[in-house]
Amino acid sequence: xxxxHRWAFKSILKEVQCHxxxxxxxxVQMKTLFHILAxxxxxxxxxxxxxxxxxxQVPNNPTMHWFNGIGWILVELMYNQIQATIIVxxxxx
Numbered sequence: 001x002x003x004x005h006r007w008a009f010k011s012i013l014k015e016v017q018c019h020x021x022x023x024x025x026x027x028v029q030m031k032t033l034f035h036i037l038a039x040x041x042x043x044x045x046x047x048x049x050x051x052x053x054x055x056x057q058v059p060n061n062p063t064m065h066w067f068n069g070i071g072w073i074l075v076e077l078m079y080n081q082i083q084a085t086i087i088v089x090x091x092x093x
Contacts, residue, residue: 025062
């Protein structure tokens with residue numbers, strides 16, 4: 001089961017309560033965080049990837065709120081979603 005699904009990100013976006021344009025930015029941020037953590041890399045890499053994304057002209061790249069603190073907030077929301085998914089799977093077993 002892949003936990004990096006768009007529906008999981010949509011659940012998190014509901015918690016954050018952001019508008020559509022901002023939601024696209026948050027998805028880029030969350031996918032970046034998921035990629036970093038899935039490969040066992042430190043969260044410090046998150047902040048430094050912003051400059052790379054700007055140079056690569058990544059679509060929907062956030063123009064603000066790209067710092068280590070926001071990364072931890074989003075990771076906590078991602079963790080809550082994963083935990084809820086696991087609990088539902090266990091209850092259904």
